[in-house]
Amino acid sequence: MEILRSIAEWKKYRSSLIQESRDQSLGFVATMGALHEGHLSLVRLSMKENTRTAASIFLNPTQFNDPKDLENYPDTFSEDVRKLEAIGCDALFAPAYEELYPDNFRYKLMETEYSKILCGAHRPGHFDGVLTVVMKLLNIVQADRAYFGEKDWQQLYLIRGMADAFFMNTEIVGGPLIREPDGLAMSSRNLLLTADERKKAPLFNRIISGPGTIAEKEKALEDAGFTVDYIEAREGRILAAVFLGKVRLIDNVKG
Numbered sequence: 184m185e186i187l188r189s190i191a192e193w194k195k196y197r198s199s200l201i202q203e204s205r206d207q208s209l210g211f212v213a214t215m216g217a218l219h220e221g222h223l224s225l226v227r228l229s230m231k232e233n234t235r236t237a238a239s240i241f242l243n244p245t246q247f248n249d250p251k252d253l254e255n256y257p258d259t260f261s262e263d264v265r266k267l268e269a270i271g272c273d274a275l276f277a278p279a280y281e282e283l284y285p286d287n288f289r290y291k292l293m294e295t296e297y298s299k300i301l302c303g304a305h306r307p308g309h310f311d312g313v314l315t316v317v318m319k320l321l322n323i324v325q326a327d328r329a330y331f332g333e334k335d336w337q338q339l340y341l342i343r344g345m346a347d348a349f350f351m352n353t354e355i356v357g358g359p360l361i362r363e364p365d366g367l368a369m370s371s372r373n374l375l376l377t378a379d380e381r382k383k384a385p386l387f388n389r390i391i392s393g394p395g396t397i398a399e400k401e402k403a404l405e406d407a408g409f410t411v412d413y414i415e416a417r418e419g420r421i422l423a424a425v426f427l428g429k430v431r432l433i434d435n436v437k438g
């Protein structure tokens with residue numbers, strides 16, 4: 184797997200693909216590292232649908248409204264590289280902050296409605312950071328398709344909207360939410376749960392997908408020891424975010 188650290192290196196790699204063959208397609212999976220089966224399933228989906236697949240690892244500081252959350256984010260770069268190599272990913276783009284933010288985030292991309300509810304209401308500025316970095320990455324990578332997980336339902340919806348609103352050339356593809364055998368949605372943040380919290384965490388999915396009204400589910404979550412950030416029914420889904428100790432978990436199910 185080729186590891187490209189700068190935009191100049193990436194551009195060289197991208198042109199070499201075009202020179203190799205005009206018929207090939209590039210799929211792209213953006214990540215912040217701490218890779219798990221959810222990310223790898225997106226890479227595999229991209230490998231099925233494209234002749235070449237690239238991933239990126241960039242822990243994007245502009246989408247963290249809480250500096251402690253950023254500090255605690257797991258850093259597993261060497262392991263991530265091994266995992267990507269093992270499944271046959273072709274390239275990894277892993278730029279430094281200065282490469283992606285020469286403007287130091289003076290310029291930002293903002294959506295004014297859907298980004299203000301659900302996660303956006305509880306994490307001010309979060310989606311400005313997400314949309315800005317995804318726009319930068321897609322502009323640099325020039326992929327034919329980019330893959331984002333349905334676990335981050337609101338993020339996927341907003342990225343699709345951005346790609347449409349700005350007539351971007353990359354097709355945005357959603358990949359299914361991947362769960363642990365006990366039902367917990369896979370997330371890099373699961374690594375931060377204590378052993379006791381990890382045992383309790385699957386109750387989150389069990390409660391939101393079980394019977395009852397939204398108010399009843401909210402009460403059941405609080406009774407089980409979660410602190411509910413939000414739980415809402417929208418467009419045929421139930422979307423929820425909770426804290427378990429210091430760790431914020433999100434999930435969504437058909438509702």
Ligand code: PAF
Binds near residue numbers: 214241313338
């Ligand atoms: O879903 C994520 O890991 C991040 O929000 C993304 C899309 C890589 C942007 O930093």
